[in-house]
Amino acid sequence: MEYLVWLEGTAFSVWMRESGLAFFSGLILHALGMGFLVGVHVVTDLRVLGVAPGVPLPLMKRFRPVAGVALAVVIASGVLLLVAYPAKALTNPVFYVKLAAVAAALLVGRSLARGILSDAVHHGGRPPGSAGALAMLSIALWVTAITSGRFLAYTYNVLMASDPF
Amino acid sequence: MTEALYEIGRQTGIHVLMNSAWGWPTVESLHFLGLSLLIGAVGLFDLRMLGVARGVPMRAFHRMIPWGVGAYALNVATGFLFVTSAPDQYVYNPAFQVKLALMAVAGLNVLFFYRFVFARVRNAADDAPAPRSAKVAAAISLTCWVGVIVCGRLITYYRPPYHWCWWC
Numbered sequence A: 001m002e003y004l005v006w007l008e009g010t011a012f013s014v015w016m017r018e019s020g021l022a023f024f025s026g027l028i029l030h031a032l033g034m035g036f037l038v039g040v041h042v043v044t045d046l047r048v049l050g051v052a053p054g055v056p057l058p059l060m061k062r063f064r065p066v067a068g069v070a071l072a073v074v075i076a077s078g079v080l081l082l083v084a085y086p087a088k089a090l091t092n093p094v095f096y097v098k099l100a101a102v103a104a105a106l107l108v109g110r111s112l113a114r115g116i117l118s119d120a121v122h123h124g125g126r127p128p129g130s131a132g133a134l135a136m137l138s139i140a141l142w143v144t145a146i147t148s149g150r151f152l153a154y155t156y157n158v159l160m161a162s163d164p165f
Numbered sequence B: 001m002t003e004a005l006y007e008i009g010r011q012t013g014i015h016v017l018m019n020s021a022w023g024w025p026t027v028e029s030l031h032f033l034g035l036s037l038l039i040g041a042v043g044l045f046d047l048r049m050l051g052v053a054r055g056v057p058m059r060a061f062h063r064m065i066p067w068g069v070g071a072y073a074l075n076v077a078t079g080f081l082f083v084t085s086a087p088d089q090y091v092y093n094p095a096f097q098v099k100l101a102l103m104a105v106a107g108l109n110v111l112f113f114y115r116f117v118f119a120r121v122r123n124a125a126d127d128a129p130a131p132r133s134a135k136v137a138a139a140i141s142l143t144c145w146v147g148v149i150v151c152g153r154l155i156t157y158y159r160p161p162y163h164w165c166w167w168c
Helices: A002-009 A011-018 A020-048 A057-084 A086-090 A093-114 A129-155 B002-011 B014-019 B023-049 B058-085 B087-091 B094-122 B132-157
Strands: none
Touching: A002 A011, A002 A086, A011 A020, A011 A057, A020 A057, A020 A093, A020 A129, A020 B023, A020 B058, A020 B132, A057 A086, A057 A093, A057 B023, A093 A129, A129 B023, B002 B014, B002 B058, B002 B087, B014 B023, B014 B058, B023 B058, B023 B132, B058 B087, B058 B094, B087 B132, B094 B132
């Protein structure tokens, strides 16, 4: 807890908490980034599951740079929000569920991109079952990430390490 | 107006759902899921018309749009649950008012797009850039939906200390 107390006391952490614009910008960017990050991944999953079968599977990879930019925004804004209230997230198990779900979802997304989306055989229509299972796992992981993220605002036990009660 | 909305929430059992343990955050999670799917379907179609992911056939990718419409319906429904549970937090809130206005602009843009633009988009070659009118409609759509998300996030973060509502 000592290093959390120290982090909360740094000028940058105080500014993130007390400047309404800084904290709000962090919230906005995090919401927008998550919207685009999840949007690109879930729509790619839907395509793998057979929606919009006329779109050649490899071309879905061309939306991945959008997800890349969104991920950068999500990480940057997430770090800023974490610096503002480090103890609030780091003492809450739900935060680690969210991190694990996002990390796993990104790995599944990369696996789909390197697998079925790079497959020379299955360009159109609905690909075979294993790819569909990965796509459904991806959707489940993003739902978990969103739900745990939203529940962070309701499940924390400690707001500030320097003022635990 | 707020009384009428509140009555709807009370009489339909919405308040029981929203005040139950984890009711409100669960509905918020659904609302965020809908937002992400709306961005994924409609937002990516807009980006494609603006030149991102060139080569993705616009006619074929348009088959994603019904999922965006479904997501929109989900968010109107979940949004209705919020508004009827705490109407005074929304009706008098400038962020909510601007959000509704942006949704109205996005709706008019949809009408404009399908009435005047879509036929040319549908008949375009896979690799062709979208016509200028499609790019304008796409830019309006993206701007509106990004603005809707910003305003939505602002509603719960900033609660105005005064009531500001010209129609009440």
